[in-house]
Every structure is written in C-alpha cells, then in structure tokens.
Amino acid sequence: MAHEHEESCCAPVHEHDHSHDHGHEHDENGTLKLFIPSIISFVLLLAGIALDNWIPQTWFKGYVRLIGYGAAYIPVGLPVIKDAFKSIQSGDFFSEFFLMGIATLGAFAIAEYPEGVAVMLFYSVGEAFQSMAVAKAKGNIKTLLDQRPDQVSVLQGEEIVTVRAETVSIGDIIHLKPGEKLGLDGQLLSETASFNTSALTGESKPDTKRKGETVLAGMINLNTVSRVQVTTAYKDSKLSKILELVQNATAQKAPTELFIRKFAKIYTPIVVFLAIAICLLPALFTDDYLFRDWLYRALIFLVISCPCALVISIPLGYFGGIGAASRNGILIKGSNYLDVLAQARHVVMDKTGTLTEGVFRVQEAIFQPGWDKNELLKWVNALESHSTHPVATAIHEYAGPADRSVKLENIEEVAGHGLKADVNGKELLAGNFKLMDKAGIVHHLDPSGIVHTVIAIAYDGRFAGYLTIADSIKPEAGPAIRRLHEAHVKTTLLSGDKETVVQHVAKELGIGKAFGDLLPEDKVSKVKEIKAGNEIVAFVGDGVNDAPVVALSDVGIAMGGLGSDATIETADVVIQDDNPAKIPLAIAIGKATRKIVWQNIGLAFGVKAIVLILGAGGLATMWEAVFADVGVALLAILNAVRIQRMKF
Known part of the structure; x- marks a missing residue:
C-alpha cells in the first residue's frame, strides 16, 4: 500500500x-x-x-x-x-x-x-x-497508527523517565497514568486496571485486566496509575502486526x-x-x-x-x-476475502470461544466410593497443567494451583480425547469417555444422559469418577445467528465437545445443524461434505487448533485474534474481540x-x-x-x- x-x-x-x-x-x-x-x-x-x-x-x-x-x-x-x-x-x-x-x-x-x-x-x-x-x-x-504513543514513561530505579517508545527494552516497566495510551505490549503488574480497547477491537466498553494478564499497545488506561512490564519489542507489538496486516x-x-x-x-x-x-x-x-x-x-x-x-x-x-471493517474491529487480509464473504452461503462454527465464553466452570465432582477425592484431584490438576485447553483452566480454578511436587512421567496428549501420564508407576487418564473406551476402562455410566462436558478420570486401569464442566453461551451469539439466517446464510456447529452439549447449545441458539464428539480430522470431513454442495463456506474458529478446517474453507474467520499471533497468521479474517455479532457484520460489509x-x-x-x-x-x-x-x-x-x- x-x-x-x-x-x-x-x-x-x-x-x-x-x-x-x-x-x-x-x-x-x-x-x-x-x-x-x-x-x-x-x-x-x-x-x-x-x-x-x-x-x-x-x-x-x-x-x-x-x-x-x-x-x-x-x-x-x-x-x-x-x-x-x-x-x-x-x-x-x-x-x-x-x-x-x-x-x-x-x-x-x-x-x-x-x-x-x-x-x-x-x-x-x-x-x-x-x-x-x-x-x-x-x-x-x-x-x-496514531494509537501508538511516540513516548512512554519508564521506571528507572526510583525515577520515572520519559523515553522514545521504540527504545524501550523487553523487561522494562512502564508507568501508565490515567488517560494515557500504552505504547508496547506487556504484562500488568498492578492488581487490576481498566482499559479502553477501542483502538484494537472497535469496542469502546472498558475491559478490566488483572495482575499477570496481557495488555496491548494502543489500549488506554482509564482510572488508576498502572504498571506494565514490557514483553514485546515496539515493532513486534500486536498493534504493529495489525497495522502491517x-x-x-x-x-x-x-x-x-x-x-x-x-x-x-x-x-x-x-x-x-x-x-x-x-x-x-x-x-x-x-x-x-x-x-x-x-x-x-x-x-x-x-x-x-x-x-x-x-x-x-x-x-x-x-x-x-x-x-470500514477495520474500524469495526474486523481485520480482512485482502479484497479477495471481501468478495468471498459477500458470497458466503454457509457459516460453519466451532463452539468453544466462538459461540460460548470459553470460560469453563466445574459444576460437580463425583467420585466412586473408595477413592481419595483430594489425592486424585491433585494428580488430575497437575496433569491438566500440561494442557492449554479451557477445561484445564476450569480444573485449576476449582482445585487451586497445580502441585509441582506431583511426579508425572510419560505425559501424552491424545488428540480429541484427553491426557494421560504415569503417577507412582501407574497410568492416570483424564479426558472424555472415548478415552476410557480406548483404554478399555469399564464404567457403568451413560454419558449421553449428562448435558455438561464430562472429564472422566481413571487410575491403574479402574474408573475413578468424573467432573462436569459447563461453559456459558455468549449474549451476542443468539442475535448473530438470527442475523445470519435473515441474510439467508445457513449455519452448522462443529465441536469436539460432547454430542449432548453441542445439541443443547445448537438448540438454544437456533443453529441449523450441529455435530459433536468430533476430532480435528472429522471437522475436515464435515466441511468437505458441506463444500461438496457447491456452497461458499466460511469457517469460524480460534484459528489455531482449527488450522486444517480454516485452510479448507473458502474464508477462515478467527475469533479473538488479539489472543494469538498464530490466529493472525492462519485466518483470512480476524475478529479482534470475541464478539460473534461481527460474523454477520463482516458478511454485510x-x-x-x-x-x-x-x-x-x-x-x-x-x-x-x-x-x-x-x-x-x-x-x-x-x-x-x-x-x-x-x-x-x-x-x-x-x-x-x-x-x-x-x-x-
């Protein structure tokens, strides 16, 4: 340009x-x-x-x-x-x-x-x-471009010194007064701070960040004096990448x-x-x-x-x-994708993080008689600390920080099933019931009777119990699906989550078709089936674990692109906040x-x-x-x- x-x-x-x-x-x-x-x-x-x-x-x-x-x-x-x-x-x-x-x-x-x-x-x-x-x-x-201030205030010893933003090094601490724009990406050191993120997402509502969370260049500090530790060079900040894009x-x-x-x-x-x-x-x-x-x-x-x-x-x-799209917090990587969006007749969506908050909470923990619930939870929590899946975060929130003294060996992630590792020389399994079946674990439960996501646990070849985990639907998801249907765009939901959970979400939102219990390769097969009907297909997901489907679809839309560099690389369209209402908006533009x-x-x-x-x-x-x-x-x-x- x-x-x-x-x-x-x-x-x-x-x-x-x-x-x-x-x-x-x-x-x-x-x-x-x-x-x-x-x-x-x-x-x-x-x-x-x-x-x-x-x-x-x-x-x-x-x-x-x-x-x-x-x-x-x-x-x-x-x-x-x-x-x-x-x-x-x-x-x-x-x-x-x-x-x-x-x-x-x-x-x-x-x-x-x-x-x-x-x-x-x-x-x-x-x-x-x-x-x-x-x-x-x-x-x-x-x-x-104007959202990146040329100068920032940096802490040097006990003094606050104003320096040029591009000279700031990774590890430096920025002192941010109320009303000031952040010049570089970093990690919040203050307990909490509210930011206006409109430069990045097109949304002007305040976003409250807590200590340790990532804050990005272009965000405006709203109320309190905050301190941010720089994690990325000026030229590599998320905003710089967005601008380049x-x-x-x-x-x-x-x-x-x-x-x-x-x-x-x-x-x-x-x-x-x-x-x-x-x-x-x-x-x-x-x-x-x-x-x-x-x-x-x-x-x-x-x-x-x-x-x-x-x-x-x-x-x-x-x-x-x-x-117009970038002003609304939607990054479109080329005019060819605008054309494809205009012709999209079928939107295929991932569930977690796209239509649901992606914030899981453990609802209940049910264990078989004779098992030490606290001991098992401690082991599962340590095992889940090796996963980035939202389910792992839910377990950490429920059970507390992972105990580093737990000795785990031979840790393995079984794609689409869960995790396994050896504890005290015996195998620990945590995942869906497909993982149990695969390992030949006998249980007398009917998983289809449980609406929530289930994490089944087995140790030493025996079924120990399960956790139920639920995710809430985003408030904007329903209106977004309605607007797609009004524009004569078909909708399909694909998820690796339990069939009962997926059908429940689809029914709640009025989505045309829904398929659960899918592995990444199953999602690819489903999209191939849809494309066989000569329809222009847009796929909406998180852009990282859905990379094969994003590549296969006519236009790949990534949600919450601010979270991941890989998302920005993979997708053709990046929705900068997690708002599903931007899907019909992108098609309208x-x-x-x-x-x-x-x-x-x-x-x-x-x-x-x-x-x-x-x-x-x-x-x-x-x-x-x-x-x-x-x-x-x-x-x-x-x-x-x-x-x-x-x-x-």
Whole structure:
C-alpha cells in the first residue's frame, strides 16, 4: 500500500503521498496543494474563453492564442505527459496517461485549444479527488497508527523517565497514568486496571485486566496509575502486526479487480487502434471527407474510452470496505476475502470461544466410593497443567494451583480425547469417555444422559469418577445467528465437545445443524461434505487448533485474534474481540462493498457506451467526452467513498 502507482491510473496520486500526514492542518495544506495546478489552469482557461467569446480581442489569435491556452494547459498537462513517458519507458505503452496525452495534444493540433485544456483540467480535478479519497480511505489505518504513543514513561530505579517508545527494552516497566495510551505490549503488574480497547477491537466498553494478564499497545488506561512490564519489542507489538496486516491487505486483489486490470491492458490498445480507424477509414467511404472533423471525432472517442473510472474506483471501493471493517474491529487480509464473504452461503462454527465464553466452570465432582477425592484431584490438576485447553483452566480454578511436587512421567496428549501420564508407576487418564473406551476402562455410566462436558478420570486401569464442566453461551451469539439466517446464510456447529452439549447449545441458539464428539480430522470431513454442495463456506474458529478446517474453507474467520499471533497468521479474517455479532457484520460489509463495486462498473460502462456511440457518430463534443470520463470517475469515487460512511 506504500505506493498507489499500481492502483491508480493517474499522476497526482503519486505526486502527493499522504502517508505521513500528521494533524488536521497538514491535511488541509496537502489537499490545497493538490488543487493548486487545477486552480491556475482554470483561471487561465476562463481568461482564454472570455477573450475568445465575451470580450473578443483582435490580438488574441494565432500564436498568441496558442501561448495563452498553452499556459493554461501546462500546470495540469505536464505531470500527465511526464507519466506517459515514464510508462512508455517501463514498457507500458498504452497507459491512461498516453490516452489523455494524445487526446489533448491532438485537440491542440486542430486548434481546439479550450477543449484540450478542459479535458486535462477536469482529468486533474478527478485525480485530485481520487487522491483525497485514497487519503480518506487510509485514514482508518492512520488513526490506528496514531494509537501508538511516540513516548512512554519508564521506571528507572526510583525515577520515572520519559523515553522514545521504540527504545524501550523487553523487561522494562512502564508507568501508565490515567488517560494515557500504552505504547508496547506487556504484562500488568498492578492488581487490576481498566482499559479502553477501542483502538484494537472497535469496542469502546472498558475491559478490566488483572495482575499477570496481557495488555496491548494502543489500549488506554482509564482510572488508576498502572504498571506494565514490557514483553514485546515496539515493532513486534500486536498493534504493529495489525497495522502491517491491514496495510498489506490491498496486495491481495479481488477477482473483479484483477479482471479490470487485465481488461485495461487489452482494452486500451484496442481503443487507440479504433480511434485511428475512426480518423482514417472514412476517407475510403465518404466523398466529403474532412481529416480535421474525423480527427476530432477520434479524439472524443479516446477521451471517452479512458478506463479511469474503473481503474480508480474499484480498488477504492475494496479499500473502503477493508477500512470500514477495520474500524469495526474486523481485520480482512485482502479484497479477495471481501468478495468471498459477500458470497458466503454457509457459516460453519466451532463452539468453544466462538459461540460460548470459553470460560469453563466445574459444576460437580463425583467420585466412586473408595477413592481419595483430594489425592486424585491433585494428580488430575497437575496433569491438566500440561494442557492449554479451557477445561484445564476450569480444573485449576476449582482445585487451586497445580502441585509441582506431583511426579508425572510419560505425559501424552491424545488428540480429541484427553491426557494421560504415569503417577507412582501407574497410568492416570483424564479426558472424555472415548478415552476410557480406548483404554478399555469399564464404567457403568451413560454419558449421553449428562448435558455438561464430562472429564472422566481413571487410575491403574479402574474408573475413578468424573467432573462436569459447563461453559456459558455468549449474549451476542443468539442475535448473530438470527442475523445470519435473515441474510439467508445457513449455519452448522462443529465441536469436539460432547454430542449432548453441542445439541443443547445448537438448540438454544437456533443453529441449523450441529455435530459433536468430533476430532480435528472429522471437522475436515464435515466441511468437505458441506463444500461438496457447491456452497461458499466460511469457517469460524480460534484459528489455531482449527488450522486444517480454516485452510479448507473458502474464508477462515478467527475469533479473538488479539489472543494469538498464530490466529493472525492462519485466518483470512480476524475478529479482534470475541464478539460473534461481527460474523454477520463482516458478511454485510463484504456485500455492501461488492454492490458498490458492481454499481461503479455498470455506471462506467453504461455512460461510456452511450457517449462513445454519440461521439463516433459526430453527435457528441469534447465537453460530453469530458463528462463521460471525468464525470463518471468522480461519481464512481464518491460512490466508493460512501462505504466508509455506511452504518452497519
């Protein structure tokens, strides 16, 4: 995204790079600079037209008239002519610059000076508006950039010293006053602190963090003086990664965008040859052939056929979509994924952490007679400390910190089943009933009769008891599923959790189909089955243990991307907070973007086709051509910018 040269068709965009603008005043000055050449040209053009028509002067003719209009042409025409030469040198002979150059210089060759200047003037005005629109689209990302303070207060001995954020080392302690933004990622040292996380999640509600929890660059400390120990270098902070991600998003082109770029490469030379044909071929068929008249028609044809409106507005539309999404706390890694989201007909979801809080609580601990409950719990707790699964956290919360004196040997995680290890030379198992069956453990329980998640425990080949664990459904999950169904999107729930739990959650939320007791490879099979029905499938999960399914789906959406770097790497779309309401929102933004892009394509082709026919038939002048080119480009730009103002 650093350079707009590829994206746009015209000069002023890259003449005026806004990427380092800081502050409102600077932006205004930058905008004014964009329009200065056009203003000079407009004033000189008006003076020329006045001398031609309203206050005719005998001296304003011949070379004097040429010089007068030439002076009006230079401020707007010279940059475009320069770019035409640069394009030719880089092997792109038939560029938009070349089209505009020959059309306007041709108008000068047949002494249609005012039209020649007007075409280039309006073209430059269109370009200036495009630059403004691009700068506006970049604005969302720039506001994110502004969330990282340049300076932070660091504790050095007993003193608090203000230093540049990029010079802070891992391990340093940041002193954060109320209202201050955190400059780097770190771990909270204070007991508790409330933060505004809107820069990262798009949500402005306060987020309370406790001692030892991770806090991220861009968060604003709300109430109390807090201390944070830095865990990540400035350039590697989560916010830096997010910025890089969104800034690189424009490199991933949507099929429509790629088609238009290929189309422009073929279309432009065809247009040039057709213009030559319009100019020369009538000499063979008409008796009263006038070279000047047919050249004028050919020049009109060239101006109208310039594909600027398309080449400008389509990337701008997608860029606006990516910007609108990032403003709502959704990171979309490329315009191609916006297109896929717009066409998604089936959303497949993981349960834990996506639709449920992912915060498990032990409901009850039931042990067989003759077992020492406390001893077993101590062993299971120590074993679960080797897992990152939310269930492990629930057991730690219930049983307290893991006892490090417990000697565990041969620890093994059985994918989709649970954990096993040797304690005092005998095997300890903790997992689902499939793990019990696999190990040949005899029990007389019907797991399907228990609604909650069950962690069965066995030791020395005998069934010892079980823990029931429950997870609460997120309050936003129900409305999110309803909105998906209203948008005619099917829903399926896939989970490794117990079938009874999964069916209970699906029924509660009104999800179409639900499957439980699935291993990672079973999820892949289910998604393959759904895709076999030729449906565009989006998969929503945590992006890490669901990596195979995310890769298989048409678009992988990760929830709570702030938690994990791997998530940001794996998924195509990252929802920065854990809010399921963002799933239908992402689809809505995709649909709105696609609609605007196709409106622009229809508008550009429709108006151009009409004026092309009129121009070739001698019924349209250069002024209509200017409207067909620049007018349509401006309308398309304004339409593309609209997406950033939309309320979703």
